[in-house]
Amino acid sequence: MGDVVAVLVFFAMNGVVFGSWASRVPALAAQVDAAEGVLGLALLGASVGMIAAASVAGRLCAVHGARRVLGVSTLASAAAAPLLGLAPSPLLLGLALVLLGACVGTFDVAMNVAAVTVIRATGRPMMPVFHAGFSFGGLLGAAGAYAAVTAGLAPFAHLVVVGVVVAAASIAFVRQVPDEVRQTDAPVAKGPAPFRRPVLWLLAAVALCSAVAEGASADWSALFAAEYRGMGEATAALVYGAFSIAMAVTRLFGEWAQRRFGPQRLLVVGALVGGGGLVLSAATSAPALTFAGFALAGVGLAYMFPVALDLAAAAGRRADGTGGERELGFVTAIAYSGFLAGPPLIGGIAHLTDLAFALGVAGVIACVIAPAALAARAAARREEIVRV
Template identity: 30%
Template sequence: MHSQASEHSRFATRWTYGVLAIFTLMGLGFGSWLSRIPAVRDHLGASTLEMSVFGFVLATGSVLGLVLAGHTVSWLGPRRTLAIGVVVQLFAMPTATVFFWMGMVPPAVACLAIFGFVFGTSDVAMNVSGASAEQALGKPRMPLLHAGFSLGSVAATGIGALAEAGGIAVPVHLGIMYALITIGVFTALRFVPHGQATHAGAGADAGTAAGADAGAGSGSTPAVPTPPVKTRSPWRDPRVLAVGVIVMSMSLAEGTASDWLPLAFADGRGATNQYATLMLTVFFVSMTATRFAGSWLLHRFGRVPVLRVSAVLVLCGVAIVILVAAPWASVLGVVLWGMGASLGFPVGISAAADNPATATRDVAAVAAIAYTALLLGPMLIGFLGEYFGLLSAFWPLVAFAALAFVLARSAKEPAPPAQPAA
């Protein structure tokens, strides 16, 4: 029995690290595109409006993929969805840059839309698999997985800067990167089980009986399969919607900082471009560091306290950035803002996956809400900034953080199953 439990633990650990590698590689891929956007703009001689249209098309494709991902991932399973997704990305993104380099903008934009759709679908698949691995392991690991995505994105910007300095054309750079990413993802998928293996089923899916025996506790009662759940829409589930609002609030705080923080300091505080960019770096570092500590924090305190403290940190950080002009206060505000925005998304995904029978569609719904806020919400903040100034336009983030604080209890961990009487 002990050896079977050990085998189950080793399987769950390998699964977790496999998904961590996929998160990191997906971040590397998306960050590679972001790092070469200025080069694409220069090659095309495109205006800011034209580049915004390209970004909007990619974002729209992503949101559409997220909305339909519940059906797609339920049909194909997370592993097969990721395998197909990374192959389509391998062709869509490099092909888009080749079309851009040939001056063929319409087919390039179509490839961006395809990439966005597949990327959004793959994002849900890796989050579903990550949440299942977390449950099989019995320890919170979603913050670590999202930290991997952040690290991949940061690494991609460094590689992109080197490619720019070396004069490497964007199609060549992205072609090499996505070929390596595809190889890496297929290697990592060897550790990801087919289907939705969670808890006891994980070990059995790996081809051993360890998971089933481990799920039986002391061995007195065999594991009972989860009964089929009637078809229902997560969009009518109050808990899923409440978790979605929590994640939306934190994603809006993250996306707004990414898009507008440097410009807000430059325009609203008269800061230099170097100082404004440094503030964004401080934000990303504080967010990534907190995600690395997130698993320990969740294990020690639980979801609800972590989410409530995160909401308070966002509220205080944003308010300090808006109200206090002193440089030390700006740094403090940005650090608090980054720490607070870091854990809402991963904790919300874990909460959405609490019920294995409905996890795929619940995660897809929460992810769709989150990414819509992340991709489109900052545009609304920018619209407000046009009329009231960017710093004043940050006030809605405070209101959404307060709303996340109120709704945090919706993400509470499920009660452990009752033990049968002796």
């Protein structure tokens, strides 16, 4: 049980880091005196760092073990976050975000690899539950940011406090994080590279579409509610809250849902529910249905990313029960590109049409997860036949 709690703590701390710095973007923009376009370029630094790190973090975990990589990357994230509060220009803010993104991206892959180890040891499909820890950590980070703003703390002081909390949690729990133990001393057969395996590309497509739809909900829901549905600023902010809380709470039931329905059915049904929720929000003019649509999007998208990672790790499992680090890192790196490309994609479509149409497109992208998940299952079965 201690290893489950320890891994949950690291998921929560990852969410705390993300929720803390993301909630201080307005203050950071004022700090570097950046216009929206320039700020947008600076903010891309976080995604660039995350993509670059995720592509190698899986291999680091395979060589050094998830526990060691997780401990180092968590402390590095805690140290890097306050640097945002020291950046005097958009360029230096962007570079600081590249560094933070690389640290958090490594942290992210390592915690998911550790989660896979717990899942294999316990036989419990807990990946969505671990990701609930991230969701609630993000909400906690946002609440902490609100308290910091209310108390008049500058971003640097606030993020120093966050860094101390995250570092202390890492030191307290890292020893309880499990590493996979190989059952044989024979050389490990690496198998084909992840990019040569269709099943991993299809699972990456699931995670990518999920990232685009989730990013669209996170970045545009409040603006859409305020400008297109006539809600006040405070009420519009609650629309994003409805999405986030619905996702977090739904993930808490992930173990039961995965046992009851199976991973592929969760992906297919969740894609249709999440995509349908976004389309509903885009198509209706009633504020209550806008809330309901984004809440449905949170429910439907809740399992997409964690289940895709769970299946990716399973696709890389070796005969001795270990493995999957490279495969998980591959899928994560491609998924991060969705967080990178999603906001400008939706923004560009909104510029050419309007935001309601753009959110409808995001809903259609979410629905693409359903055929991708079915194709991934078929590809996995074909691989098993070839192996036999």
